[in-house]
Amino acid sequence: MLTAFQDLQTGLRDHPFLLLPICTAIWVLYAACRSKYSVESLPVPPGASWIFGHEGEVVKNAPGRIFREWADKLGLTYRIKAAFGARDVLVLCDPAGIAHILQKKVYDYHHSRVVRPRIGRLLGKGLGWVEGEVEHKRMRHLISPSLSHENMKEMESDVRVAAMQVIDNFTHEVHASNNKKWVNLFDVTGKATLTIIGRVAFLHDFEGGESEDARKILEARRIGVSPAIKSSSLIMFMLLRRFPILNDLPIPALQVQGLAREIIQSGVAHEMIRRNEDVVEGVDPKSHNDLLSRLLIAHSAGQISTEELYAQISTFIITGNETSTQTLAFMIWELARHPDVQERLRKELKAFPGEPNYDDFQAKLPYLDAVMRESLRLYPGLPYMERVATKEDVIPLREPVKLSNGKVVSELPISPGQVVLIPILSFQRMDSVYEDGETFRPERWLDGSVDTSTRQFSGWGHMLAFSDGPRNCIGTRLGLLQMKVILTYMMERFRFVDTHEDVTFKISSSLQAWVADKPELGPCLPVRVELL
Numbered sequence: 001m002l003t004a005f006q007d008l009q010t011g012l013r014d015h016p017f018l019l020l021p022i023c024t025a026i027w028v029l030y031a032a033c034r035s036k037y038s039v040e041s042l043p044v045p046p047g048a049s050w051i052f053g054h055e056g057e058v059v060k061n062a063p064g065r066i067f068r069e070w071a072d073k074l075g076l077t078y079r080i081k082a083a084f085g086a087r088d089v090l091v092l093c094d095p096a097g098i099a100h101i102l103q104k105k106v107y108d109y110h111h112s113r114v115v116r117p118r119i120g121r122l123l124g125k126g127l128g129w130v131e132g133e134v135e136h137k138r139m140r141h142l143i144s145p146s147l148s149h150e151n152m153k154e155m156e157s158d159v160r161v162a163a164m165q166v167i168d169n170f171t172h173e174v175h176a177s178n179n180k181k182w183v184n185l186f187d188v189t190g191k192a193t194l195t196i197i198g199r200v201a202f203l204h205d206f207e208g209g210e211s212e213d214a215r216k217i218l219e220a221r222r223i224g225v226s227p228a229i230k231s232s233s234l235i236m237f238m239l240l241r242r243f244p245i246l247n248d249l250p251i252p253a254l255q256v257q258g259l260a261r262e263i264i265q266s267g268v269a270h271e272m273i274r275r276n277e278d279v280v281e282g283v284d285p286k287s288h289n290d291l292l293s294r295l296l297i298a299h300s301a302g303q304i305s306t307e308e309l310y311a312q313i314s315t316f317i318i319t320g321n322e323t324s325t326q327t328l329a330f331m332i333w334e335l336a337r338h339p340d341v342q343e344r345l346r347k348e349l350k351a352f353p354g355e356p357n358y359d360d361f362q363a364k365l366p367y368l369d370a371v372m373r374e375s376l377r378l379y380p381g382l383p384y385m386e387r388v389a390t391k392e393d394v395i396p397l398r399e400p401v402k403l404s405n406g407k408v409v410s411e412l413p414i415s416p417g418q419v420v421l422i423p424i425l426s427f428q429r430m431d432s433v434y435e436d437g438e439t440f441r442p443e444r445w446l447d448g449s450v451d452t453s454t455r456q457f458s459g460w461g462h463m464l465a466f467s468d469g470p471r472n473c474i475g476t477r478l479g480l481l482q483m484k485v486i487l488t489y490m491m492e493r494f495r496f497v498d499t500h501e502d503v504t505f506k507i508s509s510s511l512q513a514w515v516a517d518k519p520e521l522g523p524c525l526p527v528r529v530e531l532l
């Protein structure tokens, strides 16, 4: 080998003109290998910065907007330049391609090197973090029965009691404010969803969000998402794609993401476990279907480690609270901005005889359902999903794409390590799918105007708000039930009025909102509330 190299060196010294054909041959060989994977030949938006690639544009613009503009110009499948010279990112808005990844090849596409460490920090190494078919199915199998359709019916009265704890407190506050209270909706919805997940999944009373534990957890989440409005933090988040090692360093903007998990794991989780230890004494696991009991029984039988027990507790307290808090707040905010929709919803709920039960919520309140769908369409709790291919694959496309060599393809070969970004928020607002994609118009779900092409997704509402396939949201039923119960009670007692303040949106793993000239408030979605 060494001799061949020396011969080549001597040959090149004696005949330097050979350099050109050799380099050309190497380049052709390299290009042939790369061209097997077509991501490099996909359309790319103009104007990438050489430091931030296109990612600077992504964080500068309102969440989701720029991906939609690029899709309008380039089609449903394109690539963007990543920050700091990391490999180009494949942006996928094509329903067939997304369905392929989420439904068919879900275990070949892991959460990316940026996302997975963040999930570990935020939630713990539980169901949302685990990768690999065997381990994921094991965890899912353990937890699913506690969130089943049947169990949901049994939980219903607990959901009501917990929701009422918060709404009664809130009624007093509005009353004390002379019936014209300015409210940050996240405060109220956060207390309500935390109290519900505590009661139905962990047999724990968060006292309407007023207990010391509850206050600490809610404050920790507020602090955890706050770096999303600082430019320095945004640059740091961009650096993570190129230098994942930063995940292991004590960087404050990253550490605060884990505050709520730490508070739960070192505090309230101990108390929950201690108080319910007797559950495991000689019981039939089938007779205890709440989440905490299932976890404790599995732990005492040696099926899960102590580390996993704590990780699942923090995972479910935070996921049970976070996304529903955001969605519910955005929904009420839109109702305040659309008094006609609010009145129509109130009228439907008032006309319902008695109190709707779980089955009634599924089928007998169509306008409530439409409001819910429209809110989850415009404000999906998780605005982007990011996966990385672990194996070679070929992604099928519904809409063919023209490559830089002029070829039009409807299949995209992918190499391992390719990052795929699915911009849920952008996809769910595209005019090509929803006509007037940016408009809050619940009626679209009742008048048949929603494009049936979205039916490629098998998930709730044929949308991606709860994701799709084997890793879809395991808490969908509870999320929907709690939001419907809370909203029903709120419509009965309060009128929500727009404050016309300038609200801006940012992404901090979930979709967050700030009042533009009041950043000191932290995440905030303001409305004025009047008692009816």
Ligand code: HEM
Pocket (backbone or CB within 6 Å): 127, 128, 129, 140, 315, 316, 319, 320, 321, 323, 324, 327, 380, 381, 382, 385, 464, 465, 466, 467, 470, 471, 472, 473, 474, 475, 476, 478, 479, 480
């Ligand atoms: C409006 C409410 C909710 C929304 C919009 C929502 C959305 C989502 C989405 C998009 C995913 C997929 C994440 C990914 O693959 O990267 C997910 C997964 C998950 N969600 Fe939800 N969620 C909601 C409520 C809940 C609730 C109430 C719980 C707990 C009771 C929960 C627990 C989870 C868990 C544990 C996962 C990971 C599932 C897995 O990987 O197998 N979510 N959720």
